[in-house]
Amino acid sequence: MKKIITVTFIAALICSLLCGCGYNLSGGQPDGKIVSNNGIAVRQGDYIYYINGSMPTMLKDALADTPQAAIFRMNADGTDRQRVSSRKAYAMYIVNENIYFLSPISADRLCLFKVSINGGNERRLVEFENSGEYAFSDYGLAAEISGSIVIYSFKTQSKTKLENVGNVVQMYGGDRLYYYIYNKAGIQAVSWEGGEPEAVTDRNGRIMGVEGNNIYYIRNDEKLTRCDMSTKEETTLSTSKYETMLLSLENNTMVAYSSEKTAFYLMHLDGSTRVPILEGEEVTAYGVSSDRIFYCKNSEGALYSVDFNGNNSKKLADISALQGPGSTDPNYYMDVVEDRLFLFDRNSYDVYMINLTSGEVENLAGEQK
Numbered sequence: 001m002k003k004i005i006t007v008t009f010i011a012a013l014i015c016s017l018l019c020g021c022g023y024n025l026s027g028g029q030p031d032g033k034i035v036s037n038n039g040i041a042v043r044q045g046d047y048i049y050y051i052n053g054s055m056p057t058m059l060k061d062a063l064a065d066t067p068q069a070a071i072f073r074m075n076a077d078g079t080d081r082q083r084v085s086s087r088k089a090y091a092m093y094i095v096n097e098n099i100y101f102l103s104p105i106s107a108d109r110l111c112l113f114k115v116s117i118n119g120g121n122e123r124r125l126v127e128f129e130n131s132g133e134y135a136f137s138d139y140g141l142a143a144e145i146s147g148s149i150v151i152y153s154f155k156t157q158s159k160t161k162l163e164n165v166g167n168v169v170q171m172y173g174g175d176r177l178y179y180y181i182y183n184k185a186g187i188q189a190v191s192w193e194g195g196e197p198e199a200v201t202d203r204n205g206r207i208m209g210v211e212g213n214n215i216y217y218i219r220n221d222e223k224l225t226r227c228d229m230s231t232k233e234e235t236t237l238s239t240s241k242y243e244t245m246l247l248s249l250e251n252n253t254m255v256a257y258s259s260e261k262t263a264f265y266l267m268h269l270d271g272s273t274r275v276p277i278l279e280g281e282e283v284t285a286y287g288v289s290s291d292r293i294f295y296c297k298n299s300e301g302a303l304y305s306v307d308f309n310g311n312n313s314k315k316l317a318d319i320s321a322l323q324g325p326g327s328t329d330p331n332y333y334m335d336v337v338e339d340r341l342f343l344f345d346r347n348s349y350d351v352y353m354i355n356l357t358s359g360e361v362e363n364l365a366g367e368q369k
Contacts, residue, residue: 023083023119025073030097030117038093038136038173039335040351041342044117049073049099050342051089053365054322054333054349062088062104067368068349071099071115078353081368084119090325091332093136095154100125100141102134110134112141112152126150126159137173140192144168151177153192160194172207178215180204187217189229200229208254209247216247224254226269237269244330248288251308255293257283257330264295266310275310285321285343287331292356294334294341296320303343303354317354317361322346 032045041050053068062069069088074081089101090110098114105111110130115122125141128134132144140153149162149171167182176189178200186199187207205219219225219234222241227234242256242265255266255277264283267274277295286295292305294316303316321343324332333344341354342364350365 023086025082025084025118028097028116028118034094036335036337037138039091039331040333040344041335041337041340041353042092042094043076043337044094046076047073047117048076048078048337048340049084049092049094049117050351050353050364051092052083052368053351054344055088055090055104055325059104059107068365071101072364072368073117078362081364083368084117085113085115086122087113091136093141095138100136104130112143125152133168133171133179135171135173135177135179137175137177137192139175140173140177142171142173142177144171149177149179151190151192151194153194156193162190162197169204170206172210174210178207178210180207187215201227201234202232203234208245209249211249216249218245237271238267238274240274244284246286246288246329246331248293248308250290251288253288253308255286255288255295257286266293266306266308268308277306277310277313278304283330284323285330285334285346287334287336287341289336292336294336296334296343296346298346301347303341305356316341316356316359317352319343319352319354319361320346322349 029045035043050072052070052072055069056062070083071085071089072081073084087103089103092099092101097117100114103113108130111124112126126143128143128145134143142149142151149165151160169180169182172178178189180187185203187201187204188197189200190197203219205217208216213228213230215227215229223236224238225234225236243259245256247254252269257264263276264278265274265276281299283295294305296303298320301320302318306313322333335342339356343352345352350363353362353364
C-alpha cells in the first residue's frame with residue numbers, strides 16, 4: 001500500500017486536534033456501486049467524492065478549517081459540489097455509509113479517520129507515526145505503530161493488534177492484510193478479524209497486486225514475480241529494475257519507469273517484449289484505466305494517453321500531475337473514475353477533472369478556495 005512520508009511541517013499547532021463535527025448533507029447512496037476506490041476520487045452510486053487539492057506543506061495550514069485538501073462530493077454530472085469533511089485528506093476509501101481517510105494531526109503523527117458519506121460523525125480510528133505504513137481495503141484498515149500493527153475490522157467495528165511484528169516495509173489491503181518485514185523472508189497475510197499471520201510466499205518484496213490465489217510482488221527489488229499462494233510456485237515475469245511500477249491485471253500488463261534507461265515502458269505479462277512509451281525523460285506520475293494508460297510529460301506540462309499496445313497516443317490536456325509524497329505509487333495523485341480523470345496539478349496543487357469523452361478540463365478547487 002502507499003506509504004506516507006509527510007512533507008516538512010512547522011511546529012505543531014496546539015489546536016484543532018479534536019475531531020470536527022463534519023458537514024450534514026442530504027442524499028448519499030451507501031449501497032451504490034463503487035468505482036475507483038482508494039485514492040483522490042471515487043464514485044459511489046450517483047455521487048463522486050474527491051479531495052479538493054493536495055495537502056498544504058505547513059502544519060498550521062494542514063490543520064486549518066479551509067477547503068483545500070478537504071473531501072468534497074458532487075453529483076455524477078459534476079454539479080452541486082459540497083464539502084463533506086472538516087479535516088483534510090491525503091487519500092480516502094469508501095465502504096457503505098462511511099469514508100475512511102488519512103489526515104495529519106500533529107508534526108509527527110497521522111490518523112485514520114472516518115466520516116459519513118453525508119458528512120457528520122467524523123472521528124478518529126487509529127493514530128500512528130508519520131513514517132509508518134497503512135492500508136485500506138473493503139474489509140478494514142490497518143496501521144503500523146512502533147513495530148506492531150493495529151487492524152480495524154469493518155465487519156466487527158473493532159481493533160486487534162499484532163504485537164512486536166518488526167520493521168514493516170509495506171502493507172497491502174486485499175481480502176486479507178498482506179505485509180512484509182525488513183530482513184525476514186516471506187510475505188505475511190492475516191485476516192481482517194485478527195488471528196495468526198500466515199507466510200504466503202517464501203521470499204518478500206514490494207506487493208503490486210493480489211488476484212485470486214496469485215500475489216504479484218517485486219522480488220530482490222527488481223524481479224516482478226507471480227506466486228501461487230496455495231502451492232508457493234513462483235513465476236518470474238520481469239527481471240529489469242524499475243523505480244516505479246503499476247499493474248493492470250485485467251489487461252495482463254505492467255507499466256513502469258526505469259531511471260537506468262530513462263524510459264517509460266509497458267510490457268504484457270506473458271513474456272512479450274516491452275514497449276517504450278516515452279524515452280529520454282523521467283516520468284513521475286502515471287495511471288491506468290480499463291482501456292488506457294495515462295502519463296504526464298513534465299517537460300511539456302501535459303497529460304497523454306496510449307492504449308495497452310502502446311499505440312494511439314493522444315494529448316489530453318496541458319496539465320501535469322503532482323508527484324506523490326515519499327515512497328508512494330506513481331498514481332497517488334491521479335485517479336480515473338470511469339470517463340473522468342482526476343489529478344492534482346504539479347504547479348498549483350489544485351484538483352483538476354478531465355472529461356475523457358469531451359476533453360473538457362476543469363479546476364474543481366478554483367471555486368472552493
